[in-house]
Amino acid sequence: MTPDAGGVDAVIDALTAVFLVLGALMSLTATIGLLRFPDLMSRMHAATKPQVLGLFLLLVAIGLQMRQWWVWPVLVVAWIFQLLTVPVSAHMVGRAGYRTKHLHPELLSVDELEAVVRRSANDPGEPGSAVELDNVLGLGETGDGALRGTAGQNLDDRGDGRGDQGESKG
Amino acid sequence: MKDVVLIVTAVVLTVAAAGAIVRIAVGPSLLDRVLASDVLLGIVGAALAIDMAVNRHLNNLFLLVALTLIGFIGSVTVARFVADRRGQANDS
Incomplete structure (x- = not known):
């Protein structure tokens, strides 16, 4: 970030700051859900969903700060692979949790x-x-x-x- | 503004990492620990991304891409092989 920015740079820096703080708060949200939810299924939801959005915000912040065209395809690749791989691990953990009975049936709707x-x-x-x-x-x-x-x-x-x-x- | 953003995100990520480590220590099951270590990996990735965005360098970009590419293999492997062991019900 430039220290004494004006005009468009100031707007971009403010947007970057907002995205960075929001992206960090998404990780905090995942941790709060991980600590407070009662069983494995709800913890799995809390652990695997917010961080995808958080990483998206952080990658947009990187793209806004760098302003080189070749960065954006790499960032898109990083986010697409995050979108592809996180549901896989969430599905595997949830299925293993169901099969090993790490769930409270009375909490399921x-x-x-x-x-x-x-x-x-x-x-x-x-x-x-x-x-x-x-x-x-x-x-x-x-x-x-x-x-x-x-x-x-x-x-x-x-x-x-x-x-x-x-x-x-x- | 750069220092403010760095301090705020550092505090938030430190608290988040501490909570994930608490969940790894408390458990109670292996799958909970795997989930918490996944969250911890995401926090490390977030720290790398914030460092790159604030300091305007791209040294860690491909490390971040590799992290998102292969970070799920560990949890998938553990979840696949934990499915074979059972006997205790509702200990989560």
Whole structure:
């Protein structure tokens, strides 16, 4: 930032200052949500959403300060990859949280996956069974059948003494 | 104005990083710690971006691009392999 700016430079500097402070506050928002929310799902929302907007504001601030044309494509690439990768990690963490039961069901307003799990427990072999469910959830290629314990069937299919899988619902 | 912006953002990011570290220490589950470390990585990226914007240099720009490119691999890997272990319900 230029110390004694006037005219357009002053406006750009003020805009940059606002963007920088707002972008830093987005990180603070993510941390506050991380500290105060009750379970993993809501913490996942708070941790993965505000920082994308915060990084966007900071990248715009860099572009405003540098004023070289070749900077903008690099900044756009950085933000697009942030937009592409953050939902992936949020989805993976949320799914792992559901499968390992790190959630409070009474705090959820809608749980669409529970109906699928219950249907697969009642009708084994039908479409929507545990193997189908693994395919739906995107783990079909690994073939570990990780939801079978939830569906209440094939509890010890690997025979490695995982008897504690059966105490789930279903 | 440059000093004011630097001080304000430094304080805000320090508080945010301290909170993320608290969440890493408290847990209670592994996925919470992974989420908090992701937030901490975002805070580091934000600090790099603020340094570049205030001091008008581009030394860290490609570090920032690489951060956004591969920063998600760690949390995805941990989330993929934590899905195999269960047995305790509702300990979050």
